[in-house]
Amino acid sequence: MEHQFRKISVIGLGYIGLPTAAMFASRKVEVVGVDINQDAVDTINRGGIHIIEPDLDMVVHAAVHEGYLRATTNPEAAEAFLIAVPTPFKGEDHEPDLSYIEAASKAIAPVLEKGNLVILESTSPVGATEAMANWLAAARPDLTFPQHCGQESDIRIAHCPERVLPGKVMQELIANDRVIGGMTMRCSKLAATLYETFVVGECVLATGPRVAEMAKLTENSFRDVNIAFANELSVICDKLQMDVWELISLANRHPRVNILQPGPGVGGHCIAVDPWFIVSSAPKESRLIRMAREVNDAKPTWVLRQIVAAMPSEDYPVIFYGATFKADIDDVRESPSLAIVKKAQLILGDISVVEPNTPLGHEGFRQIDLSDARNADALHVGLVAHREFETAKPTNGICLDFARVWE
Missing domain, CATH: 3.40.50.720 (NAD(P)-binding Rossmann-like Domain)
Known part of the structure; x- marks a missing residue:
C-alpha cells in the first residue's frame, strides 16, 4: 500500500x-x-x-x-x-x-x-x-x-x-x-x-472523475426510466379500466421481463435528482432520461386528481398512509407522498396522516395512529408500503391504493 x-x-x-x-x-x-x-x-x-x-x-x-x-x-x-x-x-x-x-x-x-x-x-x-x-x-x-x-x-x-x-x-x-x-x-x-x-x-x-460521476448518475437514471415505465402503465391501466398489479404480475412471467412496481412518484435524494444532472450536461441528447423524469414528476398530480375524484362529498375525511419517499425508512427528502399530502391539505382541508417512521408535527399535519385510522369512515389513501400497513387494511370507508400498500 x-x-x-x-x-x-x-x-x-x-x-x-x-x-x-x-x-x-x-x-x-x-x-x-x-x-x-x-x-x-x-x-x-x-x-x-x-x-x-x-x-x-x-x-x-x-x-x-x-x-x-x-x-x-x-x-x-x-x-x-x-x-x-x-x-x-x-x-x-x-x-x-x-x-x-x-x-x-x-x-x-x-x-x-x-x-x-x-x-x-x-x-x-x-x-x-x-x-x-x-x-x-x-x-x-x-x-x-x-x-x-x-x-x-x-x-x-x-x-x-x-x-x-x-x-x-x-x-x-x-x-x-x-x-x-x-x-x-x-x-x-x-x-x-x-x-x-x-x-x-x-x-x-x-x-477519471468524469466517468465516476457519470456512473452514479447513470445507475439512478436507469432506475428512474424503469420506474417511469411502471408509473406510465398504471396511468394507462386506469384509463383502460384494468388492474396494473395484475398486468405487471402476468407480464413478469416472461423470463426476460422484470417490470418494477408503480407508486405515487419517485423521491429521495438520488433517483429524483440525479437524472436532471445528466440532462443539464447534455440537454439535447438526453431525451429519454428527461421524459422519464417528467413522467415520474407528473405522477403526484395524477394521484391527487384520483383522490379528489373518489371523494363522495367535499367534507369527507381523508387519511393518508405513509409520507416518506420509500417504505420502512424515516427519510422524507424529495418525497412524492409528502408532496401529495401537502397539496391535499391545501385543497381538502380535513386530512390525517399515518406515518409510523417519523413525526410530522413540524409539517402541520394531524398525525394519527394506525389503530385509530383503520376503523375510520374515511377515504383511505395508500402512498407508502410500510410493513406496518401490509396486514392492516382499513375496515370502513373507501380505499385507494397507489403503492400496493395493502396486499
Missing part, C-alpha cells in the same frame, strides 16, 4: 457523511467530522445521532466513547478529506447547485498540507470534481494540484460516489463495490487504499 491513513476528516455529517465517518472510526482510524449544524455536532459528540439509520447509533456511540470519532464546526488538518455535502437544484429549472461543494472546498483549503487526499463523495454533475480542484487550487496557490502538475501534484483529488440504500447503509458501505475516479492514476490508487480500510467490495478504478 502507498499509504496508511491515521487521521481523516469527513465534511458533512448527514445521511452519507456520518455513516462513512463512523465506519472509518470503527476501524480505529481517527476521524474528525465537520458540519455547520451545531446541534448535530453536539449530538454526535455525546455519542448520539441526529438521523435514523439501522445500526448507526451503536457504531457512533462506540466510536465516540473509544475516542476515534469527534465532530466540530471548523475543519482541521488531516491526511484525507471526504466531502459529502448536498448538491440540490437552483430554482425550478433543475440547474445543479454546487455552492455547498464550493463552500466545503474553501473551508478545508486553509488546512490542506502536501500529500493530502481530497475525495468528493457528493453525487454531482459531470465536471464537479474538476471544479472542486480548481476552487482548492485558487485558495492555495502555494500547493500544486493534479490539473496542473499531474502525478507529481502535492494534493491528490478523486471522486467516489456513495452507492447505498437508505435503511441498509451500514451493510452496503462495506459490501458494495466502489467506483473511484481520480484525476490521475496515483490519485485513484491512493483513494482505493483509503476505502479498503473497511470496504470488502471491489474498489474499481475508472479512467
